[in-house]
Structures are given as C-alpha cells and as structure tokens.
Amino acid sequence: xxxxxxxxxxxxxxxxxxxxxxxxxxxxxxxxxxxxxxxxxxxxxxxxxxxxxxxxxxxxxxxxxxxxxxxxxxxxxxxxxxxxxxxxxxxxxxxxxxxxxxxxxxxxxxxxxxxxxxxxxxxxxxxxxxxxxxxxxxxxxxxxxxxxxxxxxxxxxxxxxxxxxxxxxxxxxxxxxxxxxxxxxxxxxxxxxxxxxxxxxxxxxxxxxxxxxxxxxxxxxxxxxxxxxxxxxxxxxxxxxxxxxxxxxxxxxxxxxxxxxxxxxxxxxxxxxxxxxxxxxxxxxxxxxxxxxxxxxxxxxxxxxxxxxxxxxxxxxxxxxxxxxxxxxxxxxx
Amino acid sequence: xxxxxxxxxxxxxxxxxxxxxxxxxxxxxxxxxxxxxxxxxxxxxxxxxxxxxxxxxxxxxxxxxxxxxxxxxxxxxxxxxxxxxxxxxxxxxxxxxxxxxxxxxxxxxxxxxxxxxxxxxxxxxxxxxxxxxxxxxxxxxxxxxxxxxxxxxxxxxxxxxxxxxxxxxxxxxxxxxxxxxxxxxxxxxxxxxxxxxxxxxxxxxxxxxxxxxxxxxxxxxxxxxxxxxxxxxxxxxxxxxxxxxxxxxxxxxxxxxxxxxxxxxxxxxxxxxxxxxxxxxxxxxxxxxxxxxxxxxxxxxxxxxxxxxxxxxxxxxxxxxxxxxxxxxx
Ligand SMILES: Nc1ncnc2c1ncn2[C@@H]1O[C@H](COP(=O)(O)OP(=O)(O)OP(=O)(O)O)[C@@H](O)[C@H]1O
Ligand SMILES: [Mg+2]
Numbered sequence: 001x002x003x004x005x006x007x008x009x010x011x012x013x014x015x016x017x018x019x020x021x022x023x024x025x026x027x028x029x030x031x032x033x034x035x036x037x038x039x040x041x042x043x044x045x046x047x048x049x050x051x052x053x054x055x056x057x058x059x060x061x062x063x064x065x066x067x068x069x070x071x072x073x074x075x076x077x078x079x080x081x082x083x084x085x086x087x088x089x090x091x092x093x094x095x096x097x098x099x100x101x102x103x104x105x106x107x108x109x110x111x112x113x114x115x116x117x118x119x120x121x122x123x124x125x126x127x128x129x130x131x132x133x134x135x136x137x138x139x140x141x142x143x144x145x146x147x148x149x150x151x152x153x154x155x156x157x158x159x160x161x162x163x164x165x166x167x168x169x170x171x172x173x174x175x176x177x178x179x180x181x182x183x184x185x186x187x188x189x190x191x192x193x194x195x196x197x198x199x200x201x202x203x204x205x206x207x208x209x210x211x212x213x214x215x216x217x218x219x220x221x222x223x224x225x226x227x228x229x230x231x232x233x234x235x236x237x238x239x240x241x242x243x244x245x246x247x248x249x250x251x252x253x254x255x256x257x258x259x260x261x262x263x264x265x266x267x268x269x270x271x272x273x274x275x276x277x278x279x280x281x282x283x284x285x286x287x288x289x290x291x292x293x294x295x296x297x298x299x300x301x302x303x304x305x306x307x308x309x310x311x312x313x314x315x316x317x318x319x320x321x322x323x324x325x326x327x328x329x330x331x332x333x334x
Numbered sequence: 335x336x337x338x339x340x341x342x343x344x345x346x347x348x349x350x351x352x353x354x355x356x357x358x359x360x361x362x363x364x365x366x367x368x369x370x371x372x373x374x375x376x377x378x379x380x381x382x383x384x385x386x387x388x389x390x391x392x393x394x395x396x397x398x399x400x401x402x403x404x405x406x407x408x409x410x411x412x413x414x415x416x417x418x419x420x421x422x423x424x425x426x427x428x429x430x431x432x433x434x435x436x437x438x439x440x441x442x443x444x445x446x447x448x449x450x451x452x453x454x455x456x457x458x459x460x461x462x463x464x465x466x467x468x469x470x471x472x473x474x475x476x477x478x479x480x481x482x483x484x485x486x487x488x489x490x491x492x493x494x495x496x497x498x499x500x501x502x503x504x505x506x507x508x509x510x511x512x513x514x515x516x517x518x519x520x521x522x523x524x525x526x527x528x529x530x531x532x533x534x535x536x537x538x539x540x541x542x543x544x545x546x547x548x549x550x551x552x553x554x555x556x557x558x559x560x561x562x563x564x565x566x567x568x569x570x571x572x573x574x575x576x577x578x579x580x581x582x583x584x585x586x587x588x589x590x591x592x593x594x595x596x597x598x599x600x601x602x603x604x605x606x607x608x609x610x611x612x613x614x615x616x617x618x619x620x621x622x623x624x625x626x627x628x629x630x631x632x633x634x635x636x637x638x639x640x641x642x643x644x645x646x647x648x649x650x651x652x653x654x655x656x657x658x659x660x661x662x663x664x
Contacts, residue, residue, distance in 0.1 A: 067569055100571030113566035115580045117587075117659060130573040161659045177570055 013082035013102070013184045013217055014043035015064060020077030022056075022063050022241075024288070025070075031288035033059045033072065034241045038316070043082065046211055046218045048232030048249070050225070050264065052285040056241040057221045058108055061187050064219075065103045066090060081185065100131055104183030106174050106191045108221070113174045114162040120173055121158035124180065131181055139180060146176045149206050151199065167194040172203060179210060186211070187219040192227065204231050225268045229253055234323075237261045240286035240297040243316070247323025257325040259302050296328065304329025337652075344651065348644040353412075355640045359633045360411050364404065370629045371396055374424065395630050397421045420637070421630035425623065431634035434619065439638055441511065442608065442615035445532060446600045446642075449539020450593075456540065457547025458589065462582060464548060465555035477552060484545025489606035492538040496610055499534060506534050509612045535611040542603060543596050550592060554585040583657065590654040594647040601639045 022034040033056050041047050041064075049057040062068050064079055066087045079087045084102055087095075099105075107113040115123055121140060128139040144154030150172045157165070157173060165173060171194045178186055188207065192200040208231045211218045220232060228235060228249065235252045237245040237260065245258040256262045263281040283301035291297045299309040308328050319325035363370055371392060378388035389401065397414035414421065420431035460476050467473035486494075500508035512518070513527040558564065558581050567577045604617030612618075616635050623631035655661055 065569065067565075069565070096571045096573075098571070099569050103569075105566075105569045107562060107566055107569075112562040115563050115567070115584070117583050117657065118580075126572055126576045127570055130571055130576060163660050174566075177566075 013084070015041035015185065015217070016078075016080040017041070017064070018078045018080075020060075020063055020079065021075040022059055022068055022072055023075050024072050028289055032075075032241055033288060034063060037077070037241070037243055039236060039243050039246065041217060041219065042234065043217050044215050045233045046208070046220060046231055047234045047236060048228045049219060049221045049236050049238060050223070050228060051238035052264075052281075053223075054285055054287070055238040057238055058189055059241070060238065061105070061189055061219060061221060064185075064187065065099060065105060066095060067099070067105075083184070097131070100127065100181050100183065102184055104178030104181065104186040106171075106178045106186075106188040108189035108193075112170075113177070114170065116162050118161070119158070120160055120162070120165075124158065124177070127177065127181065133181075143176050143180050146179055147172070149210075150175065150203055168196070168199055171195060175203070175207070182214065183216075185217045185219070187221075189221045190223070191220065192222075192224075200227075207231070225253075225265065237264070240288070240291045242297060242326060243324070244298065244327065245319065245323070245325045247320030247325075251320045252323065255320075257319050257330045258298075258327050259304050259329065260298050263301075298327075302329070341648075341652070344648045348641075348648055351644050352637070352641055356412070356415055356633075356637055357408070359636055360408060363629050363633060364407070370627060373627075374629075395422050395424060397630075420634040423623075423628055423631045425626040425628040425631065431630050434631060435616065435634045435638050438614055438616050438619045438635070439642070441613045442601070442604050442617060442639075443642060445535050445607070445613065445615065446539060446597070446604060448532070448536045450543070450597060450600055452536060453540035453542075453544040454547055454589075454593070457544040458551045458586060460544075461548040461551025462555055462585070464552045465559070465585075468556070476548065480545040480548035480552070482545070483541055484549060486542070488538065488542040488603040489610065491542050492535070492607045492610045495534050495538050495541075507531055508534075511611075511613050531611075535607050535613065538607050538611075539600055539603065543600065546592075546596065547589070550589060551585060554588055555581060558585040587654070587658055590650050590657075593650040594643075597646045597650075598643045601643055604639075 017037055017039045020034055020037040021032055024031050024033050037060065049060060051057055059068070059072070062072075063074055063077075064081075064087065066074070066079070068074050074088060077088065081087055081102065084090070084098055087098065090098060114120065118126075121143075124139060124143050125136050127133075128136045133139050140158065144158065147154040147157045152169060152172060157169065157176075162170060162173075171191065175188070175191060178188070186207075191207070192203055195203060204227060207218070207220075210216070220227065222228060232249050235245075235247065235249050236243055237252075237258065239260050245252065245256070245261045252261065253265060256265055260281075263279075266279045267281050281301070286297060292299070294313070295311050296302070296309040296314055299305045302309065304327065306328060312328070314326050314328045316324040316326045317330075319330070374395060375388050375392050378391050379385065383391065397411050397419060402410070418432055420435065423429050423431050423434055426434060457480070460480070464473045464476040464480070467476075483491075496508060499506045507513070507530065511528060511531050512524060513531075518524055561584070564577065564581060567580055572580075601617075604615055605621055606617070607613075608615045608618040609621055616639055620632060620635045620639075622628070623635060
C-alpha cells in the first residue's frame with residue numbers, strides 16, 4: 001500500500017494500482033477490459049478477485065505484472081509495488097527479472113503451462129539458470145519439498161514429462177514453479193480448478209501456510225465463493241472491467257453493499273442450505289462489445305437502478321471500513 | 335530393446351512397401367500399351383533368333399518368360415527380386431541392372447541428402463527469424479523470398495542456376511561431376527573437384543525446398559508462440575535464449591513428418607537436375623532408360639529410389655521419436 005516502505009526480501013510487497021485502463025483491439029473494435037481501475041492490494045494479505053467470466057480478473061492479474069499481450073494494450077495507469085517501483089515502466093531485462101523473482105504466477109490453464117518436450121526437473125533448472133540461482137541442487141530440493149507438501153512424490157514429478165502427470169498434478173507443478181523462486185507476490189489464477197474437492201482443500205491449505213510462512217502478498221482468482229470465504233482475507237469484486245466493491249472478506253460476504261455482489265452471493269447454493277434458495281443472477285454476463293459507454297455498466301441488471309445511473313458512472317465511495325463500493329444506489333452511511 | 339523391436343517392425347513395413355511398389359511396377363510394365371516384354375521378344379525374333387532363344391533372352395532381361403501366365407511371371411519376378419536379381423539392361427547389353435543402378439545410386443543420394451540437409455537448416459533458421467520478426471522488414475523479406483522460391487519448379491531453378499553461374503557469370507564448372515583430368519579416388523584434388531562441381535546441383539535442390547521449409551517453420555513457430563507454455567515461460571522470466579529453445583524445439587516437430595514427403599519430392603527432382611548438370615545418378619538413369627525403352631533398367635532405378643525414400647522415412651521417424659517424448663512407446 002505504501003510505495004515508500006523499505007524493500008525487504010522476506011516480506012510481501014503491496015501493490016498500488018491507479019487509473020488503470022486496459023483495452024483489447026479486435027476486429028469488432030476497441031474494448032476496455034479494465035476501465036480506470038484504482039485499487040490497493042495490501043501487503044502480506046491474501047486478496048481474492050471475483051466476478052463472472054469475462055469480468056477482467058485475468059486481465060487485471062496480467063496487467064499487475066505488465067504482461068498484457070497483443071491484442072491487449074495498457075492504455076494508461078500506474079502500478080507501484082514495493083521494491084520495484086512502477087511495474088508499467090519496466091521493460092526488457094528488468095521486467096524479465098521481476099517476472100519470476102518478484103511475481104510468481106500460476107496459470108488459469110496451468111495444465112498447459114509446461115514445455116511438453118522437457119522433464120519438469122530440467123525446466124526447473126532452466127528457471128534457476130534464468131534467475132542466477134548459484135546452486136541448482138537447492139532449487140531442486142525446494143521443488144521436491146513443495147511437491148511433497150502438496151501430496152506428490154517429489155522425485156517422480158521432477159523426472160516426469162508433463163504428459164505423464166494428471167491434470168491436478170500439472171496444476172500443482174505449476175504452483176511449484178510460482179513458489180520455488182521465493183517470489184514476494186504470488187498470483188494464482190483459478191489454482192484449483194483441475195483438482196477434486198479434497199485435493200483442492202489440501203492445496204489451498206498449503207498455499208495459505210506458505211503464504212503465512214513467507215509473509216507473501218497473494219492474489220487468488222476464483223469463481224468459487226467457498227474458496228473465497230475460506231482463505232481469502234480481502235475480496236475484490238469485478239464487473240465488466242470495473243472494481244465494484246472491495247473489502248475484508250467477512251464483512252463483504254455478510255453485508256454486501258453492491259447489488260452485483262449481493263447477486264453473486266445469493267447465487268451460491270449452500271451445501272447445507274436449500275438448493276431452491278439459490279437465486280441465479282438475473283440478466284446475462286457483460287459483453288465488452290455491448291456494455292454501455294455512459295453511466296453505470298450494471299444498471300440493466302440492477303434492482304437499485306435510478307435515473308442518475310443512465311448518465312453518470314458511479315465513483316468509488318468508502319465501505320466496509322477501509323474498503324470501497326461503486327454504486328449510486330448505496331449510501332455510504334447506511 | 336524396445337527400439338530394436340520397433341526398428342524391425344518398421345523395416346518389415348518398409349519391405350512390404352517395396353513389395354507393393356515392385357508389384358505395381360511389374361504390372362505397369364506388363365500392361366503398358368505395346369507390352370514391352372512382348373515387344374522385346376518380337377524384336378529379337380526379327381533379329382533372327384529362334385523363338386526359344388528369344389524367350390530365353392527375354393527371361394534374362396526381365397526375369398520371366400514371355401509366354402507364361404501373368405501369375406507365373408509375377409512369381410518368377412519376385413523370386414528373382416529377393417535374390418537381388420533385377421534382370422539385365424537392354425541398352426547396356428549384358429550388364430546387370432543391379433550393377434548399373436548401384437553405381438548410379440551414390441551420386442543421387444549424395445546430392446539429394448546434401449540438398450535436403452542444406453535446405454532444411456537454411457529454411458528452418460530463416461523460418462524462425464521470419465516468425466520472430468514477423469512485423470519487421472526483415473521478416474517480410476524472408477517470407478516473400480520463401481514464397482517466391484517455393485513457387486519456382488525445380489528444373490527451372492536448375493536451368494536458371496546453370497545459366498547464371500556457368501554461362502552468364504562462369505564461376506562454377508558445368509557438364510560433369512568432376513574435372514576430366516583427375517583420377518577418381520581418395521585424393522584431395524579429386525574430392526575438392528567433386529565438391530566444387532556439386533555446388534550448383536546441391537544449391538538447386540536446396541533452393542527448391544528452402545521455401546517450403548521456411549513457410550512451414552514460420553507458421554509452426556507462430557502457432558507455438560501462441561501456446562500457453564510459452565507465455566508461462568515468459569511470465570516465469572526465463573531467459574530469451576532458453577525460451578527460444580523451447581519454441582524452436584516444439585515448432586520443429588511437425589516438420590519431421592514433412593521431411594519424408596520432401597525426400598520423395600527431391601528424388602523426383604533428380605530426373606531434371608542430374609540431366610541438367612550431367613550426373614550419372616538414378617534420375618538420369620531413369621530418364622535414359624525411358625528414352626531407350628529399357629524397361630528392366632527403368633523398374634530397377636524406380637525400385638531403388640523407392641527403397642531410398644522408404645529408408646529415409648524410417649530414419650525421419652526415429653529422429654521424431656528421439657525429440658518427442660510423448661510418442662515414445664511405453
Ligand atoms: N486476447 C484477447 N483478445 C480480445 N479480447 C480479450 C482477450 N483476452 C481477454 N479479452 C476480453 O477481455 C475481457 C476480460 O477477460 P479476462 O480473461 O480478463 O476475464 P476473466 O474475468 O479472467 O474471465 P474468466 O473467469 O472466464 O477467466 C473479456 O471480455 C474478454 O473477452
Ligand atoms: Mg480468467
């Protein structure tokens with residue numbers, strides 16, 4: 001949160017995002033996948049990004065690492081992270097070093113994040129070589145230990161090719177790559193989608209433990225409200241490329257302010273509860289090609305809609321103590 | 335051990351292919367208009383041979399009797415074939431086809447292999463550069479060079495090279511595989527002269543398939559660069575050289591399958607290139623045997639080219655397995 005904080009290798013770094021706009025340039029036109037996003041990711045905290053498919057979660061994660069690729073473009077904004085400065089100003093070698101050493105990333109489709117022609121161990125050595133690791137044995141030992149912690153046979157994983165591992169094992173191998181260099185900020189894009197419920201629990205628990213041990217700053221992207229409630233400390237709710245609500249998990253889930261967040265929470269059938277109680281979110285998920293360019297982007301699906309929503313895009317106002325909500329329909333002092 | 339079994343399987347498969355091609359050519363020759371076996375028999379009769387003499391002569395040439403049933407002739411032919419007897423040449427009287435074909439083969443194989451290797455290395459490298467520098471001038475120039483060269487037929491390329499570099503601008507010798515005054519053997523001047531004479535035909539082979547390699551490699555690299563694992567490698571901060579290795583190795587895989595096709599194409603091209611540069615290889619042999627209606631020689635040359643292509647297929651297949659762990663059999 002504070003860019004002037006002294007850099008320390010052992011401590012996670014905060015991230016300060018200001019006025020970030022990312023556009024995708026397609027045949028059908030130029031679409032803002034993120035529009036004027038300002039957000040603080042607190043250091044040593046697990047932050048969750050949540051939102052429907054296409055709301056911009058992956059794009060935001062990529063932008064934080066200055067890793068938006070064509071046809072995407074970071075149109076404006078700044079992203080400060082402790083010990084690095086403005087990530088968006090980095091390029092070439094300095095950006096390469098930040099990838100891997102400062103940011104560890106676990107891919108959404110992490111089952112395909114490995115080179116199919118090389119053994120996992122050899123790829124770990126490539127990683128070490130790229131980041132000036134003096135003693136590769138330490139790296140491999142660390143990788144083995146991480147594999148064992150996530151319930152796999154370390155030697156087997158390191159000597160395997162990707163196609164010899166199951167989907168869940170590949171995903172965990174992807175997590176090893178994100179953690180093994182001891183990055184300060186770890187971003188996990190749907191890290192547990194290929195896992196069954198039990199492994200999912202186990203892996204999340206490991207992630208939480210390592211997060212605490214290392215004092216990491218972690219970001220977890222997920223569709224799964226259960227995951228959110230369980231390990232995430234703060235929640236960022238995204239809708240059509242806007243941050244519509246942010247706050248501490250407990251408060252946000254119990255007293256959601258934005259009608260969209262309410263809708264998301266109401267849409268989860270609780271295992272113990274009545275399935276009929278789950279109300280699917282009305283309307284269809286936003287399509288960047290059709291979101292209104294003026295006024296609130298959520299108004300067509302909104303229960304609190306009022307005339308001002310058609311004209312003016314709402315601004316962020318304080319909520320949940322140190323969080324925020326972006327809606328004309330909620331009163332900050334409610 | 336596993337590999338050995340696989341090799342044996344592949345060799346058996348290859349032998350079957352050769353059998354099929356041999357069968358095909360056998361019936362082709364028999365069914366050609368103006369049945370050449372019968373024609374040879376008739377010619378001999380008109381030269382004053384008795385029917386028995388003529389029949390024996392034809393038998394020596396083709397390996398079967400002209401008056402037997404087609405089936406019996408076929409069995410005869412195969413029987414000769416597995417004893418490596420390809421019959422006798424008509425135009426080179428009294429010389430066995432096997433002998434002629436085997437002495438021609440090294441010329442063709444050397445030229446074709448050098449051409450394939452040169453074009454593969456050149457085309458693949460250029461393809462990678464063309465893909466990496468897609469949006470720059472250099473990338474477009476390379477791609478255009480590939481498309482242009484890809485469109486020029488092999489014999490036009492050979493003629494063009496011969497014209498430009500032996501007549502217009504006489505740098506390279508023309509018309510023989512080595513200097514006439516030299517004694518063939520393992521001596522430096524002879525080998526040097528061989529290599530020097532081989533430059534143009536090898537370049538002709540190489541340029542004719544360079545474009546294909548370049549374009550295929552380019553599209554393969556572009557598609558691999560879009561794969562998740564490449565972005566992952568980038569976001570893990572892998573060094574550009576390591577990342578490049580990941581891309582190149584993955585992109586080159588599909589080219590091994592085309593390698594086999596390309597070899598067939600190259601051997602086909604030897605008909606023109608050896609003719610233009612005057613090499614007594616299989617291609618030239620095929621051409622002269624057709625001109626002289628020397629059917630035994632024709633089938634022999636054709637069979638040897640087939641075997642060469644099949645063997646190189648097997649080699650390409652084993653190379654493929656060596657680089658792709660996913661298709662290694664358990
Ligand atoms: N390469 C691209 N080209 C064009 N549009 C893109 C591209 N990548 C993403 N987008 C658009 O940007 C928007 C945000 O995409 P993003 O992948 O960030 O969503 P997400 O929230 O991660 O969704 P999901 O939950 O499905 O992963 C979407 O509308 C998507 O269509
Ligand atoms: Mg996503």
